[in-house]
Amino acid sequence: MTSEHxxxxxxxxxxxxxxxxxxxxxxxxxxLALAPQRLATYREYEAFGGAMLEELSPVELSAGAFDRLxxxxxxxxxxxxTRDAGRGRAAHDPDVxxxxxxxxxxxxxxxxxxxxxxxxxxxLPLDESVYRTRLILLKAGKAVPKHTHDGQEITVVLKxxxxxxxxxxxxxxxxxxxxxxxxQPVAEAGEDCLCLTVTDAxxxxxxxxxxxxxxxxxx
Amino acid sequence: MQFKGRMNGSKSPADLALLDDIEKVAVDxxxxxxxxxxxxxxxxxxxxxRRVGARNDAAEDLAQEVLLSVWRRAHQxxxxxxxxxxxxYTIARNKRIDALRRERHPEFDxxxxxxxxAEAPRGDTYTETEMVKDEIRTAIASLPHEQAxxxxxxxxxxxxxxxxxxxxxxxxxxxxxxxxxxxxxLRSLLExxx
Numbered sequence: 001m002t003s004e005h006x007x008x009x010x011x012x013x014x015x016x017x018x019x020x021x022x023x024x025x026x027x028x029x030x031x032l033a034l035a036p037q038r039l040a041t042y043r044e045y046e047a048f049g050g051a052m053l054e055e056l057s058p059v060e061l062s063a064g065a066f067d068r069l070x071x072x073x074x075x076x077x078x079x080x081x082t083r084d085a086g087r088g089r090a091a092h093d094p095d096v097x098x099x100x101x102x103x104x105x106x107x108x109x110x111x112x113x114x115x116x117x118x119x120x121x122x123x124l125p126l127d128e129s130v131y132r133t134r135l136i137l138l139k140a141g142k143a144v145p146k147h148t149h150d151g152q153e154i155t156v157v158l159k160x161x162x163x164x165x166x167x168x169x170x171x172x173x174x175x176x177x178x179x180x181x182x183x184q185p186v187a188e189a190g191e192d193c194l195c196l197t198v199t200d201a202x203x204x205x206x207x208x209x210x211x212x213x214x215x216x217x218x219x
Numbered sequence: 220m221q222f223k224g225r226m227n228g229s230k231s232p233a234d235l236a237l238l239d240d241i242e243k244v245a246v247d248x249x250x251x252x253x254x255x256x257x258x259x260x261x262x263x264x265x266x267x268x269r270r271v272g273a274r275n276d277a278a279e280d281l282a283q284e285v286l287l288s289v290w291r292r293a294h295q296x297x298x299x300x301x302x303x304x305x306x307x308y309t310i311a312r313n314k315r316i317d318a319l320r321r322e323r324h325p326e327f328d329x330x331x332x333x334x335x336x337a338e339a340p341r342g343d344t345y346t347e348t349e350m351v352k353d354e355i356r357t358a359i360a361s362l363p364h365e366q367a368x369x370x371x372x373x374x375x376x377x378x379x380x381x382x383x384x385x386x387x388x389x390x391x392x393x394x395x396x397x398x399x400x401x402x403x404x405l406r407s408l409l410e411x412x413x
Contacts, residue, residue, distance in 0.1 A: 009402075010395075010399075013373075013398075013402060017312075017373055017374045018271075018312040018313075018315065018316055018324060018374075019373070021322070022322040022323055022324075022325065025323075025324060025325040026325040028325070029325035029326055029327045030325075030327075032327035033327040033328070039327070042327075043300070043301065043305075044406070044409070045402075046301070046305050046308065046309055047301070047302060047305045047351065047352055047355055048355060048359070048370065048374065048405065049305065049308040049309070049312065049374050050301070050302050050303075050304035050305030050306070050307070050308040050309075050352060050355075051302075051304065051305075051352050051355040051356045051359060052359065052370070052371055052374055052375065053263055053264070053267055053304055053307065053308045053311070054263065054304050054356070055356065056263045056266040056267055056270070056375075057266060058262030058263050058265075058266060059262050059265045059266045059269060059278075060262065061261055061262055061265060061279055061282070062279060065261070065279060065283065066254070066257055066261075068283070069257070069283050069286060069287065070250065070254075072283075072287060073250070073253075073287075073290060076287075076290070076291070098327065098328060099325045099326060099327055102323070127322070
């Protein structure tokens with residue numbers, strides 16, 4: 001792994017430092033929810049932030065700032081048991097891990113799926129000015145058309161597994177395809193593969209066939 | 220009300236006092252204890268927010284919001300899971316992203332105790348505690364200057380790798396590899412701690 005290529009550890013560090021754009025952060029949070037063995041590393045990275053926060057030179061706050069805050073506490077209701085309590089009670093799909101729920105809201109089947117042969121995709125409601133955030137469902141044993149990237153494609157597996165000729169990725173694992181990676185993800189036989197995928201630039205088809213079948217063409 | 224906060228550095232005894240204070244806030248809604256937490260954290264959070272790009276008044280307003288979250292969510296703080304400073308840091312980080320980038324910071328557990336399945340087991344080799352946090356501070360202090368400097372920039376300045384590289388007069392690849400070196404060094408120093 002050269003320094004030119006980012007890896008999952010880089011993503012964990014950047015997320016802990018608050019540096020990731022929301023779509024990429026969503027991939028990392030989903031990874032952490034499904035691969036709790038990575039939590040120790042992530043918490044360690046957050047602890048770097050906590051340790052360095054303590055060492056910052058304190059800045060002087062304006063006179064009266066504390067009193068104003070105390071006045072707000074007077075108006076404050078009882079502590080909120082959980083800000084997102086409603087979310088936990090809402091019906092949700094077992095294939096949708098917690099970080100994705102605010103974006104999926106309800107059942108997977110209710111998303112605006114578009115079907116392209118053995119590949120289906122549903123856009124998630126995130127800002128699209130730089131990144132495109134999609135759920136991709138690949139039928140068991142089927143392939144996404146071969147493609148390469150100008151930018152990056154970061155994918156986390158929610159269900160099933162796929163192999164792209166470079167690696168095998170199971171539930172919770174992150175696949176990072178950098179610029180120039182030419183790959184063709186194939187879902188493992190036996191189970192459909194559901195992924196969350198974020199791309200930051202158009203894909204280029206490298207196969208000789210089926211421009212019309214390629215769901216990525218519109219990217 | 221005149222507030223008397225702690226402005227000195229935090230060695231472990233002070234950390235223990237602040238841990239006491241957060242519990243008093245959680246259990247008794249103790250305002251004096253909250254005042255001490257404010258005294259230590261608000262000026263540092265404001266410093267953090269200024270460094271990541273908030274104007275002075277915005278940094279102060281946001282620091283107040285962070286402390287308000289500390290007040291409201293004190294019962295959610297779990298000293299077994301994170302050092303107090305780390306917990307406060309994550310609240311400040313998320314508020315900053317909400318406010319300055321108008322985005323969410325996706326969280327892996329959404330801080331929601333009703334989601335039992337999201338309650339992930341902790342890693343088996345590392346338990347973060349106040350003591351470990353002190354070890355981290357010591358470890359960061361022992362890094363070569365240029366590595367510690369880069370780590371601080373990475374966490375506390377809202378600059379892309381390219382801008383950081385320009386400002387430090389380094390090739391982009393060097394910035395990335397130096398950051399990885401710093402993290403690898405810290406992790407090796409911390410191995411077995413906790």
